[in-house]
Amino acid sequence: MIRVAVQPAAIDVGAEFDLHDAGGHGASASFIGRVRGDGDLTELFLEHHPAMTEAGLGDLAHAAADRWQLAALTLIHRVGAMAPGDTIVLVLASSPHRSGALAACEFLIDRLKTDVMLWKRETFADGRVAWVEARAGDEVRAERWNQ
């Protein structure tokens, strides 16, 4: 079962895990990305493309399913305004054995940082607003899955 979602609503990690794990799987790996409150950050805004963002996540999910033997995959990205501590992204990957689950989880988080149309904008307590710059290290991490 593949579940992909782009949503402005808060991600309910517990409910998503229950849904993902309904069948019980041999091995499940998870990644939860949260908003850090660095430097007096008051809001993180995630901009997306109405069609291409979800399509991009779907493409990545299917690429992972083609590459590893997966029993279930959940890939949910929040968009819109968020506060420090909020969950931005949830990746759950399950497989009969740990190697596929762990590798698929890492592949998905690495590639969604470079392949999916999402942009972060930070607002700070002093009123400063800044778009987050892409990091060269993210490109390197994403690219190694092509080798």
Add this chain to the structure above:
Amino acid sequence: MALNLAYFAWVRDRMGVADEVVELPADIADLTALLTWLAGRDERGALAFAEPQRIRAAIDGVMMGPGAPLADAREVALFPPVTGG
């Protein structure tokens, strides 16, 4: 040729609009030429597209490299490198 342009993140901020329809001169054949044309068209274009190496693009929903041809394109999305995750 009429072409829909859509802008995202700081590209949209600098252009001042989320999308627009432009009448493209006949000699603007690929993405590289489009960025050069937009940068030279007005002040906001110069602000947004002065550094074309910082711009990524999708043609009709598919991510494309700088030399991609515009023939048959209906919508071009222009945006900075993505920063999700």
